[in-house]
Amino acid sequence: MNDSGQSSGSSARSKRKDARRNQQALLDAAAEVFVSSGVDAPVRDIAAKAGVGTGTIYRHFPTRADLVIAVYRHQVDACAEAGPALLAAGPTPHAALVRWVDLFVDFLVTKHGLATAMQGDSTCFGPLHTYFLDRLLPVCTQLLDAAADSGEIRSDLDAYQFMRGIGNLCVGADTDPRYDARRLVALLVAGLRQPH
Amino acid sequence: MNDSGQSSGSSARSKRKDARRNQQALLDAAAEVFVSSGVDAPVRDIAAKAGVGTGTIYRHFPTRADLVIAVYRHQVDACAEAGPALLAAGPTPHAALVRWVDLFVDFLVTKHGLATAMQGDSTCFGPLHTYFLDRLLPVCTQLLDAAADSGEIRSDLDAYQFMRGIGNLCVGADTDPRYDARRLVALLVAGLRQPH
DNA sequence: AATGAAACGGAACGTCGTTCCGATTACGAC
DNA sequence: GTCGTAATCGGAACGACGTTCCGTTTCATT
Known part of the structure; x- marks a missing residue:
């Protein structure tokens, strides 16, 4: 049994610096947007707030x-x-x-x-x-x-x-x-x- | 109290015959599709089953x-x-x-x-x-x-x-x-x- | 510096509800 | 019967969504 469900290595020290930075930026942005616009907020809004493209979201979080x-x-x-x-x-x-x-x-x-x-x-x-x-x-x-x-x-x-x-x-x-x-x-x- | 909310004249005798026929076909098709695919079934499916275009749905039922x-x-x-x-x-x-x-x-x-x-x-x-x-x-x-x-x-x-x-x-x-x-x-x- | 792999961003896809508009049709007037 | 017109039709088109794809950029290593 692995560390069940750690979605795409949420915290596992990834190799590249930018990857880790973007993942954290995404989490922060999502937390903010969820508060202001609800959990249904469009993925694009979250990506925009984090300053990344939509593709980046899906590399870190499969869905x-x-x-x-x-x-x-x-x-x-x-x-x-x-x-x-x-x-x-x-x-x-x-x-x-x-x-x-x-x-x-x-x-x-x-x-x-x-x-x-x-x-x-x-x-x-x-x-x-x-x-x-x-x-x-x-x-x-x-x-x-x-x-x-x-x-x-x-x-x-x-x-x-x-x-x-x-x-x-x-x-x-x-x-x-x-x-x-x-x-x-x-x-x-x-x-x-x-x-x- | 009137017949509040008769959406777009569900049953009011419309002028044209085809309009009345399509409205009934739509209701029948929707009833069938709702049973088989749930209430969330795509509008297009209902239109297809009724043999009409999507536009026809929206003339009879605003939403x-x-x-x-x-x-x-x-x-x-x-x-x-x-x-x-x-x-x-x-x-x-x-x-x-x-x-x-x-x-x-x-x-x-x-x-x-x-x-x-x-x-x-x-x-x-x-x-x-x-x-x-x-x-x-x-x-x-x-x-x-x-x-x-x-x-x-x-x-x-x-x-x-x-x-x-x-x-x-x-x-x-x-x-x-x-x-x-x-x-x-x-x-x-x-x-x-x-x-x- | 050079290089290969990892990560990036945003265009593109398929689905949805809904709107739009040119083509079609029914119905009253003649 | 025929014709004019207004109501109705059908499906292409729009904008928003979640998700995928791929050419480009960036990092870590040598």
Whole structure:
């Protein structure tokens, strides 16, 4: 098993100086553009902001989704690592679950259009979907199992469906002031509580 | 109240015979293509199936979304009309709400990609979103209010957020066998129950 | 300096929704 | 029947998108 998915050597010391410089410029530019124009911003805009040609993007990041992944990798990892920590710290598994979900929802809602991008498993964002799942599913499973074992929630919903549900509920939360994704996710979690 | 939004005179007796014929051919072709290739099917495919040029589509339906609306108008209307009926027939308002939600979810999940199309309020599907809301929001409000008045559910979630939540949960339900939108919607509704 | 490989940039491709416009057709007036 | 005209038609053309291609430039090595 290699360092799974390091898209085109994100950080592996490449031979040439310009290559490394451009890769970093691309990541910085993408981060900026994603904030100002959303994750759906045209590839050309990102290339322009980084001062490179479009071809350069695709040499470093095989597809649009890989660039998105590279930009948000740190935050996804942080979210993944927060799971066990919360479980160890929280008063109950359910409390930890709630807090972790808050973290995840905050992350999705904060990035314009990320939730939207993640579910449309069209040709374009498949890798994104996959990366999120690979990284977060085990954590979510652990939290869900713990809360189920302690009898706080029902145990008949797997983490995959739970996470997809949350992701879906976050769609459009950034563009519509009348829609409060956090609230609906809270409702979904409430529906998960053991009737007892 | 007029027949709000009759996109380009869907059924108003147009002057010319060929125009009427093409409009019907377009509706039939679109219905077929939507079933086989999803709501996202290229406009050109629909035009080809109907045996007309792409220009003809846009004379009858100003935008892609208007065609989608025209195809599903009957079913949306049926869903809207089922609301009061269920409320009158059901044992409790909550039961009526649950059944109506089932109806709505079935409708969304059955049409490939409809849910996905409805929330991406990009330039393209805005009208679709709007039509659904115009037609179904009053009905949903009525059901929600009735169930809240009878003390069965909490009253602090408006119909708009509720419907968006349901719509979002249905996204991708058709393409992913591991994802059961009906279940998650049921969980959401369960979370709505009054703690008492 | 010379050289070969790696990286560059932006033109070009295929797809999409949509617009445009010259050709065609139906229908009322004669 | 025929003719004029306005409505309708079909598909080429446009602009935006993600992605690919390839001639040119730049780097690291000698």
